[in-house]
Amino acid sequence: MKKILVTGGAGYIGSHTIIDLIESGHQVVSVDNFINSNAQSYDRITEITGQTIQQYAIDLCDRQKLEQVFRENDFSSVIHFAALKSVGDSVSDPLHYYHNNLLGLINLLYLQKQYQVHHLIFSSSCSVYGNAESLPVTERTPLKEAESPYAQTKQVCEQIIFDFLKVNPTFKSVILRYFNPAGAHSSNLMGESPHNIANNLVPIITETAMGKRDALSVFGSDYPTRDGTCVRDYIHIMDLAAAHTGSVQFLLDNKARDAGTIINLGSGTGSTVLEVIHAFEKVSGNKLNYSLTNRRPGDVVAVYADYTKANKLIGWTPQRNLDDIMLSAWRWEQKRSAT
Secondary structure (H helix, E strand, C coil), X not given: CCEEEEECCCCHHHHHHHHHHHHCCCEEEEECCCCCCCCHHHHHHHXXXXXXXXXXXXXXXXXXXXXXXXXXXXXXXXXXXXXXCCHHHHHHCHHHHHHHHHHHHHHHHHHHHHCCCCEEEEEEEHHHHCCCCCCCECCCCCCCCCCCHHHHHHHHHHHHHHHHHHHCCCCEEEEEEECEEECCCCCCCCCCCCCCCCCCHHHHHXXXXXXXXXXXXXECCCXXXXXXXXXXXXXXXXXXXXXXXXXXXXXXXXXXXXXXXXEEECCCCCEEHHHHHHHHHHHHCCCCCEEEECCCCCCCCECCECCHHHHHHHCCCCCCCHHHHHHHHHHHHHHHHCC
């Protein structure tokens, strides 16, 4: 049985996707260098699925070590998550982001070609759209100038993949542009647990409610939105994981008509930062200590997705709403804080 390589498999999205892949009958190998993750994720995967994951502690920027993974395994597909992803950090340290995110993908594609692994699922981002002129965003929405080096790396990586596909006609890729993953596994055994300081809104909310932070800063209250705060599209992590499994199957079943298929993954609706805060307060019964402050460089005003294409091609529809996201995230925060 051929295996699926998951890069960044100990990370938030990667670990939840591995669970979904295993539960769908796939055999998985993971690569992670633990820059923003923890090896405990593998223990949690085993606890949830009953299976031990074959894994390598390798940096994708080291092609020689990465080749060992390809040499020792027979892969059908690659799901590529491993990348640095903080908008703020990318603004302050752009070279680090360009080096890590671009070189990791390039090394991966070199080895996929060398070892004839024909399928790639690429973890992209709604940030490639920049400040879109119309909402909701569809796959045909023109890409605007990137608002951060992080977003620029995603735009460049997508172009690298399409240029690679042009000259390697037996290869196919699905590029998943997703919006804001959040929430946790229903077992409460796994959720978002950044190894470094959390940068995403939902874990910052739960950490503030747990008392790990004194207060939450809302960056910008004068945006042209219904309450002045940024609008984002939040998607439950297990819905997102299922889309990756569906995309792998889409390629394995030879259903892709194009060499590169772009698919948006989102809830179809946008929520402001204040609406997310209020959803948390409703499901948790806790009042959150937050303050409104200045805008943050690199943030777009509003972005949310049309997922019609995802439904048509891979049969995907989000199954959970914002309240589900916030409740699962809160239960996970309580669980991890108690251990």
